[in-house]
Amino acid sequence: MKLNQLKTGAALSYISMGLGYIISIIYTPIMLRLLGQSEYGLYNLVASVVSYLGLLNFGFGSAYIRYYSRYKVNNDQKNIAKLNGMFLIIFSIIGFIALLAGMVLVFYTDTIFGEKLTLKELSTAKILMAIMVINIGLSFPNVVFNSYVTANEQFVFQKLLQMFKVIANPFLVLPVLLLGYGSVGMVVITTLLNISIEIANIVFCFKKLNMKMSFKQFDFSLMKEMTIFSSFIFINMI
16 A cells, blocks of 8 residues: 555656646746736735745654654554644644734835835735735644645645645636736635645544544653754755
8 A cells, every 4th residue: 555655646746747837838828917917026026025934844844754753663642642732732833923923024014025116016915915924824733734644655645635736726716817806816715725725634634544632741852852853954944
C-alpha cells in the first residue's frame, strides 16, 4: 500500500503540475484582461507583503513530521495525541499572532503604499490585505492536519486535493471577474476555496486516519527541543 501511495501520489503530482501549466497559459491572459494590468499589479503587490507573514511558521511544520515518526515507530499513540494537541495549540497561537500582525499592516496600508498608490487603489489594497490576512491566519492551524496526512503517507489524498484546487480555482474565479467584482472578488473566492480544502483535510484526519488529540500536560522540554530543531529551518526560510 505504501508503494502504491508513493507511485500514485508521484503520478498525480506530475498530472497536477501539467494541468497547472496548461490552465495558467489559458487562464492568466483572460484574468489579466478582466482585471487590467493596474489592478493585477496591485493584487500581486499586496500578496507579496502579506506572504511575509508565512515566516511565522518558524519551520514547525517540518519538526512535526520528525517527532511524529519517532513516536510512530514505537506505536506510542498517547504521545502522538499529545504531539497533535501541542502543535494545534502552537499553530493556533501563531495564526492569532499572524492575524494581529496582519491587522497592523492593514491599519498602516497608507504608510506602506501611500506614495505609490491612488486613493482608490489604497482603499482596494486595504480590503485585499484584510482578506489575505484572514486567509493566512486560518491556514496556520491546518498545518497540523496537513502534516499529519503527510506523516501517514496519504499522498494520493493530498495530490487529489491539490489537483482539485488547481482546476476549481479558475472556474470559480472567472465568473466573479466577469460579474465585475475584480481583485476583491478573486481573493474572496480563493479564500473560500482554501477554507474548503482545509475543512476536507480536517475531516479526512479525524474520519479516515482516526486522528487523536490530547491537550493535557504540555511538554515544555519537547517544545524546547523542537524550537532548536526548527530554528535552523526558519533561518533557511529567511
